[in-house]
Amino acid sequence: MRLSELANPSHFNALTERVLPWLVVATMLAFALGLYQALFVAPDDYQQGATVKIMFIHVPSAWLGMMGWALMSASALGTLVWRHPLADVAMKTAAPIGAAFTLICLVTGALWGRPTWGTYWVWDARLTSVLILFLMYLGVIALWRTVEDPSRAARAAAVLTLVGAVNLPIIKFSVDWWNTLHQPASVLRLGGSTIYPTILVPLLIMAVAFTLLFVTLHLSAMRNELLRRRVRTLRLMRAAAANP
Amino acid sequence: MFPMDLGPHAGFIVAAYAIALAVVAGLIAWIVLDHRAQVRILEDLERAGIRSRSDARDELP
Numbered sequence: 001m002r003l004s005e006l007a008n009p010s011h012f013n014a015l016t017e018r019v020l021p022w023l024v025v026a027t028m029l030a031f032a033l034g035l036y037q038a039l040f041v042a043p044d045d046y047q048q049g050a051t052v053k054i055m056f057i058h059v060p061s062a063w064l065g066m067m068g069w070a071l072m073s074a075s076a077l078g079t080l081v082w083r084h085p086l087a088d089v090a091m092k093t094a095a096p097i098g099a100a101f102t103l104i105c106l107v108t109g110a111l112w113g114r115p116t117w118g119t120y121w122v123w124d125a126r127l128t129s130v131l132i133l134f135l136m137y138l139g140v141i142a143l144w145r146t147v148e149d150p151s152r153a154a155r156a157a158a159v160l161t162l163v164g165a166v167n168l169p170i171i172k173f174s175v176d177w178w179n180t181l182h183q184p185a186s187v188l189r190l191g192g193s194t195i196y197p198t199i200l201v202p203l204l205i206m207a208v209a210f211t212l213l214f215v216t217l218h219l220s221a222m223r224n225e226l227l228r229r230r231v232r233t234l235r236l237m238r239a240a241a242a243n244p
Numbered sequence: 245m246f247p248m249d250l251g252p253h254a255g256f257i258v259a260a261y262a263i264a265l266a267v268v269a270g271l272i273a274w275i276v277l278d279h280r281a282q283v284r285i286l287e288d289l290e291r292a293g294i295r296s297r298s299d300a301r302d303e304l305p
Contacts (some may be wrong), residue, residue, distance in 0.1 A: 050251040054260045108260040115253040227282035234289045
């Protein structure tokens with residue numbers, strides 16, 4: 001199947017039906033391995049003790065919260081520039097999933113911060129920019145629910161998404177640009193990771209598991225959205241037939 | 245008996261994992277229930293004889 005054929009919703013649905021069962025199995029296996037490594041194999045941190053185990057869900061959630069918005073931004077370009085039929089479906093359905101992962105990031109960060117920093121929250125650049133990301137997700141979801149016509153909603157949401165993409169480099173580099181309580185980058189950085197392999201490997205396995213979960217949920221949500229649009233079309237046809 | 249010693253901050257660790265699990269479970273439940281609802285509505289519409297042009301075209305010999 002060529003990539004351009006995925007523009008056809010029925011081809012996309014057929015592919016999704018084939019791929020989803022494998023993705024579900026791969027996600028469950030990755031989580032089983034990742035959680036075993038994180039909870040039973042990875043050692044405690046020499047300073048933080050066992051609270052470092054929160055990192056195995058906090059960091060992948062943070063990455064996916066940002067990845068969700070990056071995916072929405074690429075889809076927004078697909079909507080505005082190429083008018084790809086599935087681009088706005090991908091953009092709309094990524095929003096609640098990205099919001100959920102950002103919420104997990106914020107809550108687990110607060111629960112990690114209290115024993116480590118002595119506080120649940122500070123208004124520093126990293127924490128505040130991630131909170132702004134979460135609020136932007138809520139704004140985009142609200143926009144989709146406010147405008148009834150999907151194509152009009154898509155254009156408005158695409159513009160808002162592209163404007164909001166400015167926040168992604170701010171989140172990433174906030175710990176370098178400003179003095180923050182949050183630690184600097186320790187995995188994705190020039191010069192390599194500063195985390196010892198016994199903790200880094202479980203973290204990367206959990207990151208793969210979370211990514212597989214995101215992809216599985218996103219494809220499923222896209223399939224639901226295509227069904228919802230089909231329902232809308234049929235209802236409009238029924239209304240037109242009832243009022244010729 | 246919990247198999248791991250999570251130290252003096254066990255409550256924070258357990259709460260973090262429990263909340264993450266609850267949020268992910270909520271997402272999965274929302275997607276599964278939404279799928280069932282959309283399929284049911286589509287079946288009702290098709291049972292009522294509402295078909296799109298592409299459906300009619302697919303059924304041509």
